[in-house]
Amino acid sequence: MTPPLPATRQPRTIIDKIWDAHVITEQNGETLLYVDRHLLHDGSFHAFDALKAEGRKVARPAQAIAMPDHYVPTTGRRFGIPVADYRNLVDGLVANTAEAGITHFGMDDPRQGIVHIVGPEQGFTQPGIVLVCGDSHTSTHGAMGAFAFGIGASEVKHVLATQSIWQRRPKTMRIDVTGTLPQGLGGKDIILAIIGQITAAGASGHAVEYAGPAIRALSMEGRLTVCNMSIEAGARAGLIAPDDTTFEYLAGRPYAPKGKYWDAALAHWRSLPTDDGAQYARTVTVDVSNIAPMLTWGTSPEDALPIDGRVPDPATLDDPVRRESKTKALEYMGLKPGTPLSEIEVDRVFIGSCTNGRIEDLRAAAAVARGRKAKVPALVVAGSGLIKAQAEAEGLDRVFIEAGFEWREPGCSMCVGMNGDTMSAGMRSASTSNRNFEGRQGKGARTHLMSPSMAAAAAVTGHFTDFRRLDQA
Numbered sequence: 394m395t396p397p398l399p400a401t402r403q404p405r406t407i408i409d410k411i412w413d414a415h416v417i418t419e420q421n422g423e424t425l426l427y428v429d430r431h432l433l434h435d436g437s438f439h440a441f442d443a444l445k446a447e448g449r450k451v452a453r454p455a456q457a458i459a460m461p462d463h464y465v466p467t468t469g470r471r472f473g474i475p476v477a478d479y480r481n482l483v484d485g486l487v488a489n490t491a492e493a494g495i496t497h498f499g500m501d502d503p504r505q506g507i508v509h510i511v512g513p514e515q516g517f518t519q520p521g522i523v524l525v526c527g528d529s530h531t532s533t534h535g536a537m538g539a540f541a542f543g544i545g546a547s548e549v550k551h552v553l554a555t556q557s558i559w560q561r562r563p564k565t566m567r568i569d570v571t572g573t574l575p576q577g578l579g580g581k582d583i584i585l586a587i588i589g590q591i592t593a594a595g596a597s598g599h600a601v602e603y604a605g606p607a608i609r610a611l612s613m614e615g616r617l618t619v620c621n622m623s624i625e626a627g628a629r630a631g632l633i634a635p636d637d638t639t640f641e642y643l644a645g646r647p648y649a650p651k652g653k654y655w656d657a658a659l660a661h662w663r664s665l666p667t668d669d670g671a672q673y674a675r676t677v678t679v680d681v682s683n684i685a686p687m688l689t690w691g692t693s694p695e696d697a698l699p700i701d702g703r704v705p706d707p708a709t710l711d712d713p714v715r716r717e718s719k720t721k722a723l724e725y726m727g728l729k730p731g732t733p734l735s736e737i738e739v740d741r742v743f744i745g746s747c748t749n750g751r752i753e754d755l756r757a758a759a760a761v762a763r764g765r766k767a768k769v770p771a772l773v774v775a776g777s778g779l780i781k782a783q784a785e786a787e788g789l790d791r792v793f794i795e796a797g798f799e800w801r802e803p804g805c806s807m808c809v810g811m812n813g814d815t816m817s818a819g820m821r822s823a824s825t826s827n828r829n830f831e832g833r834q835g836k837g838a839r840t841h842l843m844s845p846s847m848a849a850a851a852a853v854t855g856h857f858t859d860f861r862r863l864d865q866a
């Protein structure tokens with residue numbers, strides 16, 4: 394009889410491979426994982442305060458980068474931050490990182506932006522690494538083949554002090570995205586279709602690998618959008634095996650390895666994809682060949698439908714708990730069952746965030762805005778200073794400004810409104826961000842999630858519109 398293969402020779406998923414390579418020790422069902430890279434933002438002050446209170450120091454400052462994103466103003470930056478509370482947080486990050494010797498991209502540094510945009514952009518995010526950040530959308534970085542997840546403030550302190558973190562091994566789940574995505578649709582449509590199908594709790598407790606032809610065909614930007622919203626399906630992390638798209642994106646970026654180190658890294662990265670025959674706890678298939686541009690109607694990202702749909706009727710739901718929660722959602726959203734989505738009017742448009750604030754997103758929105766005029770106030774907020782500069786070099790800022798859109802400085806902005814970019818109660822937005830929870834963009838504000846093309850189409854028509862049929866709208 395042939396002896397069984399040792400554990401490390403069994404076919405493994407990419408998730409298992411990265412996990413196994415980072416185990417330091419195990420205790421009571423938990424694993425101490427080595428952390429390769431750590432991202433810090435202006436909400437990290439609790440962790441620095443706690444570290445100081447314990448008289449401890451940052452163990453590996455070279456393995457972190459920091460930047461303000463949540464609290465930075467998107468206008469009038471050269472006058473500083475007028476609100477003292479926000480200013481103190483942004484200044485606090487400057488002081489904490491200077492003391493620890495951590496690289497910091499300040500508000501006037503062109504590299505500043507949303508952490509989840511800047512990590513990949515700088516090549517700080519790489520395949521095969523464990524990357525953490527005190528922010529739920531850290532799953533974004535999984536698009537480059539990293540095992541990346543959000544952590545809480547006390548865990549941020551632990552990582553600062555030890556460069557390691559205690560974790561329970563997540564269950565693995567594969568989401569196969571099959572079919573050919575219709576022309577003009579992108580990562581946002583895919584992830585909204587996935588969450589619409591599996592629900593906001595569909596991946597709870599799992600680390601998800603997105604696979605299949607529709608994922609392989611996506612650009613790096615589109616993949617980042619998909620992985621960004623893993624957390625909105627309840628996943629602990631979401632990742633995509635690295636391939637030539639990943640390597641081409643990474644080559645030459647400031648933190649990417651160079652010369653012989655690049656060659657060695659590439660050989661390692663090519664060994665990461667899931668082995669044939671590897672087992673996942675769960676597998677789900679989502680076919681995207683026939684989807685139309687997707688948007689949400691309710692207060693959960695799972696409330697997603699194609700633009701040719703109608704507001705659903707909760708009365709038709711069998712489960713009383715869901716019936717009640719969806720009825721409440723419609724009440725909050727001020728919508729009636731049966732209303733065609735394309736007849737819903739909007740008051741505000743937000744194009745930006747770590748979901749859709751990348752150059753490809755701005756190009757897609759500009760293609761719709763070009764030669765048209767915004768009917769409602771629309772904000773365009775690049776995900777980083779470098780993306781803003783690139784967009785300006787391509788003349789996209791002129792396209793937006795001529796169409797009556799506002800062209801702002803980089804940050805989280807109206808995705809969460811922590812910097813004051815909010816809208817008032819009862820207002821309705823078309824937003825390229827990732828969360829449509831009650832109050833997300835201001836108390837009583839109503840958020841509809843969609844792609845940049847769809848948000849721009851809403852801006853120029855004043856209602857939700859299939860951007861592919863704009864000439865008939």
Ligand SMILES: CC(C)[C@H](C(=O)O)[C@@H](O)C(=O)O
Pocket residue numbers: 436463527528529530543809
């Ligand atoms: C403020 C921050 C910690 C929060 C997060 O964890 O995601 C924010 O980025 C969000 O998107 O809600």
Ligand code: SF4
Pocket residue numbers: 462463507509528530746747748804805808809826827
């Ligand atoms: S852009 Fe939005 S989702 Fe992303 S980190 Fe900022 S607040 Fe969170």
